[in-house]
Amino acid sequence: MPSALFYLLIITTAEIVTVAFHPLLGLGIYTVLLFSIIIQVAKTNRFHPDRLILALSLVALIRIISLAMPLSDIPQIWWYPIIYLPLLIATIMVAKMLEYTLKDIGLIWGKIPVQILIGLTGIGLGFAEYAILKPDAIAETLSWSNLILPSIILLLTTGFVEELIFRGVLQKAALDSFGSRGIIYISLIFAVLHIGFFSILDIFFVFGVALVFGYLVKKTGSILGVTIAHGLTNIILFAIAPLLLG
Template sequence: MTSTESPLSETSLAAASSQPSAVAGTPAVVSDQPAAASGWRRFTLDWLLHRPPLHVALAYLAVLALAEILTTLIDARVGLVMNSIVLFVLLLHTALAWETPLHRLLVTLAFAPLIRLLSLSLPLAEFPRVYWYFITSVPLFVAAFLVARLLDFSLDGLGINLRALPVQGLVALTGLAFGFLEYKILQPDPLAPAFTWQALLVPALILLFSTGFLEELIFRGLMQSTALEVLGRFGLVYVALIFAVLHIGYKSVVDVVFVFAVGFFFGWVVWKTRSIVGVTLAHGLTNIMLFLVMPFLAATAT
């Protein structure tokens, strides 16, 4: 922020106020602008550094939700600007709060505006839609790796392990039901040209890794882990809300509620099992059913 304060010291300002101005008998006027700017900076720093973590987290949630609504209903350029500001503030806030536990949550929250900025700014229109997920996932995978290193996460701490494999298998199967239900809500067009294994293989792998694994790594592996550290068990609800907010673009209130419920379930599973394997497979299968299987099955049924 550019300071509006005068380069004059407080001592020289005080001295100036006691001297006559160029017009005889007229006292010098000292602007209130420097004091106002200083007060605003103190207020901002106080809010960023001394508010309860829950208040800070909810404020960012509200701003992210507003950015998604404006992007969807008003203009994508408005969302681009707003998400840029949110990302900048989050990174600045992280630096200011580096000596507190809150900084770990703030770093991972930065993924929310980053995801939207990439989807809005990358030149994706020239590619088939299924490749959009792959293209945007590349910088996000890099960012996730860097954040994991920065916050000293191990693979096990991220949930990349083989704990409770029978449970993970059962959780994975829920993706079939979730994909069926979400198709009933959204009814999207298929992301593949034909219902053959040759046409479905690459899109299915993209959805599995670029949405299933990536999003679970970010939201449950990184963000939920730090949210639980700072917010306690409410971190499960909070990350599910962030996850749901990023689905406002589908313009369906029912889908946002559905995604919140699924996100909370995924979060609960990861919290109990300390593994993202099952939810990664479930998430991938949800999107495979939603975008690759159900559109063709629904078409043949009519």
């Protein structure tokens, strides 16, 4: 699908412009991208829109919301619910427009022991990514009182909402368009959105993890395990490893 590859190029360009030049320029590109998606979908059959292109509107919204929100005077931990709540609402709306069932987007339990084992891989992934990025901690101390709230927020936002978007709605649309190659396509987009961490190694790391997550969701039919793994990765990366190893 040439248009999908074109949108991948535009998303990559927008990320580079946001990081290397100015966030407002990147915001402008993403805004144009969102409107172009709306126009393209409107020109197709209203009852059977281009599913992948419509789903890609969620990628544009991720950056538009994160760049446009006035977050500078708000503690970093609260950035996540402020950004991800509207994204969750948008994701639900897009899934409904595409007439996806809960099973279509991985919202089933699957085999719980398998999902737990997948989830626990997030511990190792978190320490591995910390070795690459070494970010500052979003928690003050290694105590339950300081870790419980950030952990819940990261699990529900970067864990659940991101996996619902990428391995749920987007992957379903990409698999319908490209077959198994759709996992590669969504993994590329997911990796591109990490350009802002200024690490080529991290981009490759995230791309590899996304490929594995995508395969596991396709194999098991559930996003539960990867939601836990993604949440644990970011809890280790941003809350525990910086205090334990920093």
